[in-house]
Amino acid sequence: MKEKKYNLWAIFWATLALLYFFVPLYGTFDFSLRMEKGRLSFLAYQSVLSDPNFLASFRYSAIMGIITVIISVLIFLPTIYWMYLRLPQARPIVEIITILPFIIPVIVYVFGLIRTFSGPPFQLTVTPFKTDILITAGYVMVSMPYMYRAIDIGMRSIDVRTLTEAAQSLGSNWIQILANVIVPNLRIAILSGALICFATVIGELILGDFLVRPALGPYMVEAGRDQAYQPAAMAMLAWGLTWICLGLLQYFSRGRASAQQLTGR
Amino acid sequence: MAEIVAKINPTKAVNRSEALAPLWNWVGVLPFFIFIFVFLILPSTNLFVGAFQDRNGNFTLANVSVILDPYVLKSYSISLQISVITSVLGGVMGFFVAYAITIGKAPAWMRTILMSFSGLAANFGGVPLAFAFIATLGHTGFLTAILRNICFPAAGGSQTCPFDIYQAGFNLYSVTGLTLAYLYFQFPLMVLTITPALVGLKREWQEASENLGGSSAQYWWNVALPILWPSILGSAILLFASAFGAYATAQALTGGSIYLVTILIGQQIRGDVLNNPNEGYALALGMVVIMAVCIVGYSILQRRTVRWLKS
Amino acid sequence: MDYLELTHIHKSFTGTSAVHDFNLSAKQGEFISFLGPSGCGKTTTLRMIAGFELPTSGNVTLDGKDLTLVPPNKRNVGMVFQSYALFPNMTVEDNIGYGLRMAGKQKADVNQRVKEMLALIHMDDYAGRYPSQMSGGQQQRVALARAIAIRPRVLLLDEPLSALDAKIRVELRQEIRRIQQQLGITTIYVTHDQEEALSISDRIVVMNEGKVEQIGTSSEIYNFPKTEFVANFVGQLNLLPVEIINLADGLVKIGGQLVKTNQTLERMNGHAIRLAVRPEELNPGHQSDKNNLSGKVSTVTYLGAIVRVRVDVEGRPVSIDIFNERKLQIPKVGEMFEVNFDADACWLI
Secondary structure, eight states: OOOOSSOHHHHHHHHHHHHHHHHHHHHHHHHHTOSSTTSOOSHHHHHHHHOHHHHHHHHHHHHHHHHHHHHHHHHHHHHHHHHHHTOGGGHHHHHHHHHHHHHSOHHHHHHHHHHHHSSTTTOTTSSHHHHHHHHHHHHHHHTHHHHHHHHHHHHHHTTHHHHHHHHHHTTOOHHHIIIIIIHHHTHHHHHHHHHHHHHHHHHOOHHHHHTTOOOHHHHHHHHHHHOSSHHHHHHHHHHHHHHHHHHHHHHHTTTOOOHHHHHOO | OHHHHHHHSTTTTTSHHHHHHHHHHHHHTHHHHHHHIIIIIHHHHHHHHHHTBOTTSOBOSGGGGGGGSHHHHHHHHHHHHHHHHHHHHHHHHHHHHHHHHTTSOOOHHHHHHHHHHHHHHHTOOHHHHHHHHHHHHSTTOHHHHHHHTOOEEOGGGOEEOTTOTTTTTOOSSSHHHHHHHHHHHHHHHHHHHHHHHHHHSOHHHHHHHHHTTOOHHHHIIIIIHHHHHHHHHHHHHHHHHHHHTOOHHHHHHHTTOSOOHHHHHHHHHHSOTTSOHHHHHHHHHHHHHHHHHHHHHHHHHHHHHHHHHTO | OOSEEEEEEEEEETTEEEEEEEEEEEOTTOEEEEEOOTTSSHHHHHHHHHTSSOOSEEEEEETTEEOTTSOGGGSOEEEEOTTOOOOTTSOHHHHHHHHHHHTTOOHHHHHHHHHHHHHHTTOGGGTTOOGGGSOHHHHHHHHHHHHHHTOOSEEEEESTTTTSOHHHHHHHHHHHHHHHHHHTOEEEEEESOHHHHHHHOSEEEEEETTEEEEEEOHHHHHHSOSSHHHHHHSSOOEEEEOEEEETTTTEEEETTEEEEOSBOOSSOOSSOOEEEEOGGGOEESOOTTSEEEEEEEEEEEEOSSEEEEEEEETTEEEEEEEEOOTTOOOOOTTOEEEEEEOSSSEEEO
């Protein structure tokens, strides 16, 4: 029996996949360097990074991303913790709820948001600040599956019940337990959820566009209409950012980021 | 509180704290449920209620006829077309790439790159993806230019440059172009979701099949594929749903000129293109129904998968 | 030439040697066990016979033909895996008939053979069941039937019973032996359980760290172990450091007590010499024409049919296995206890 070292069929598909991944990547990079006629330069990048609108929208989305992460953690972490400890019956319901953002496409969701909150009694679209509240809630909802799953996986891997009982027997109250025992042990899970959440908000288009807020997504579409080379530069920057986020994710989970974490299912 | 509890358990409310406990537990998850109710349930049900109302707020089923609107029919047809094609192509490609990463023996460096890039690419969509494809396959794109400049000497001392794809009829800003762009995140999604199932295929099954005289093809046909089909189908359905609900890539690539159901809904939100807001809600509801069917199908198939691959 | 021959088989995995110079000649119809601790190379060798591993050097010959380079699906050796490896998507009868179907046999022939197999393993009513609906023991019997259905020239079993309960293990190993004898198939059986190997094998190959320690029948291995490893691994063994009085006559001293053995060493081998004797060869009480040792009882363990007494002889623990009898007076801890044993029952290592 000849022991084949490599499988030709496998190599064929692997090569095809690598080409499909890298050709657009390289092509975009090359294209982004050609803004100056006749020579390669980073002019497109300079143009993007010095555009005040870009900086403003990036700042907006980044801040929104951070706020979304904070609110998500504040809402989901205690809830999941409570569920593990006291209310395992709630699990099926909560799991279905976290699947809902997959069943309701964002475009449909924003439709509902506008219909519900733009008129009385809420009237959340009249001022920028109020719309920001709305869009934050939307961001939290859109990234819910990922954040929930990340925290859930983390909770499952530490014995929440025993740790809590040990802390209680040593005299801590709930806030102390959460802050000193649970959260430190969930650092990696929270971080991985936060990274995907942040990346999602930065790249989000629909909520920003339809709720008319100066997010990065709408800015890029706008810029892409009139400019030729800057969009390619923006794509590379976005790529770089995603790569950094996911790289950090892999690093912190020591390469054990599961498919579940990356796809949210 | 005590009266409520007493009414529920008239005779059992002996140990007061014990009887209170179950209800009390639900308080802990209240913030979550309130948040979900206000920002998810409320807008969704509001939308769906609107689907069954007419202009005056009376109940009607007439909005269902929105499906007959030519705009709507066309957009469903195109959406379904792209979703089916990308889920089939992406599924096949993703399956074989996942095979290469797990069972098939591709060199280790290829495997690591593919695995990490699949995670990356599955999350890379929307606007940057559209821009990347414009930069690569647009009129002046990187690949387009390279192909256009591949010239061969032809008869009569001139040159023939046969690979001008735009002259050959290719257009990035079309369903074909969109399909190519979608595939960029579809097949990595397939890789990510089917890899656990492939890993679950026990090596001993292939060895047992070989030992009993079966060839590799016979093993795949008789053992591996029958075990894997729920996974494959489930993942394909996931891919379908992912393509069907996508908006940003199409919008950024074509500016809304290609009619997808999602694009149509977007236009409906901005300005009432259907001339009937309630029909817009019906359209949205229709989309949710399709997605719900997909997700339910996926869950059922996942359960079947777990049954066999954990045995 | 014997039916199954393994000659000078070597196998190394990137630098480490997993199997070293393995040689075996098996006659047709023999039941041979590979016995050894985890990692000793027994499974690797088995897989080389099956064709799932390629020997780094050496040959596998079956009925005169060299099998070494033949692919696994062309060897016609049946294998039973440790994890059963039944195809979960097929019923019992589909599993059993798989090999015949792949070979393109007629449907009627396949059905006939499957029926025979089901009768052989006494599972006629289970034809339509799925693996997930059966217990471990039942699955293992189906796996056996599946391997035998193709009429293999050699049957290979890779620790088939290790995942089962003790009682089922004993029943099943008798079943396997019965079927093997009935059909006369040459069989190689890998196990780490010495009781299993001793009870059902014609011959045993004891392996350690990739090397063959000894090949012999059950009683040869047990009563005349060739190396210290075999003596220690198979059965219990007492090892007592001794002072040589007269090597040629086999006279040694343990502390102040004199012992004679008829199995002495030819010369000093550079290590500290020890006396080896099995616990069951030691009998309670003093006998003037035999060797005698005495010491204080340190522990007494009541194992049911056997009472195991640990005695301190000149500072060394010695285990004695006494058959339980109703009238037995069980020694107490701290008592002085005397044992006697034959000069033939012990040997020098």
